[in-house]
Amino acid sequence: MSRRLSTFLAVGAAALLLVPAALAVRVHVRVEGKTRTIFGSAEPTLAVKANALDALDSASVAGEFYYHVTLSSFGPYVDQIGRYPASGSSGWVFKVNGVSPPVGADTVTLKDGDRVLWYWATFGATGGPPTLVLRATKPGCYRVLAQDDNGKTRPARGAVLHAGRRAVRARTGSACVGRHRGLVTATLTGAVRSNALR
Numbered sequence: 001m002s003r004r005l006s007t008f009l010a011v012g013a014a015a016l017l018l019v020p021a022a023l024a025v026r027v028h029v030r031v032e033g034k035t036r037t038i039f040g041s042a043e044p045t046l047a048v049k050a051n052a053l054d055a056l057d058s059a060s061v062a063g064e065f066y067y068h069v070t071l072s073s074f075g076p077y078v079d080q081i082g083r084y085p086a087s088g089s090s091g092w093v094f095k096v097n098g099v100s101p102p103v104g105a106d107t108v109t110l111k112d113g114d115r116v117l118w119y120w121a122t123f124g125a126t127g128g129p130p131t132l133v134l135r136a137t138k139p140g141c142y143r144v145l146a147q148d149d150n151g152k153t154r155p156a157r158g159a160v161l162h163a164g165r166r167a168v169r170a171r172t173g174s175a176c177v178g179r180h181r182g183l184v185t186a187t188l189t190g191a192v193r194s195n196a197l198r
Contacts, residue, residue: 024049025110029059032119032131032192034084039063041196042183043115052094052105053078055116075104081118090122095131100149119192132156132194134186141176144186144194159188 028043039059046058053069053076060067068080078092079085086092094105095117101108110116121128130146133153137143142161145153155173163180170186177184183196 025112025114027055027110027112027114027116029055029116030118030195031056031059031063031065031081032117033082034120037185037193037196038065038082041185043195048110048116050109052096052101052108052110052116055110056081056094056105056118059118076106078105078118081120084120089124090120092118093121093128094118095147095149095151098131098133098147098151098153100128117192121192129191130156131192132159132186132188134184134194134197136197137174140178140180141174142170142184142186142197143174144170144188145173146188146191156186156188156191159186159191159194161186 024047026045027048029040029046030043031039046055046062048054048058056067056078065082067078069076070079081092093100096108096110097115117131119131127149130148133145133147135143144156144159146156147153157171157173159170159173161168161170161175161177161184163177163184164182166177166180168175168177183198185196186194
């Protein structure tokens with residue numbers, strides 16, 4: 001084989017390898033389980049093929065956790081993540097940029113910078129649980145918001161900030177934990193735990 005032909009083939013093969021990466025979008029992904037965070041408390045950025053279901057797949061590869069999809073009349077349905085299968089009024093749902101789309105995860109096309117949250121939810125008469133959003137206000141101080149399925153937020157009054165072994169109640173939805181090492185998260189009874197921040 002001539003040197004010119006082998007160089008051409010090598011360049012062509014490299015180009016084919018780069019095409020999937022060029023088509024991928026980079027999004028932040030987190031998976032909150034029934035009892036703990038399964039993946040990405042700090043919402044790492046992952047390369048995802050195209051949609052919210054692909055985001056779960058990329059997270060499962062990065063975090064080495066199990067998930068299962070079953071086909072329903074509405075399309076692919078995530079019926080299990082980790083150890084907990086969906087049952088009755090409880091199961092796995094997702095949000096993109098804080099909003100719960102009224103369509104299947106395979107039909108929600110993502111763009112660079114989107115935030116995808118998969119989480120365990122138990123649905124009642126008023127719908128699913130709010131998801132907590134943690135925001136830093138100044139060094140050592142945080143605001144906790146409760147976000148509904150439409151992305152609307154309100155202060156998560158009474159939420160608890162967790163910084164290492166320290167727990168501080170945010171009676172108004174805001175509180176300071178002071179100097180700390182590691183990540184800070186927030187919890188509130190009846191809500192999905194928050195993202196983690198430094």
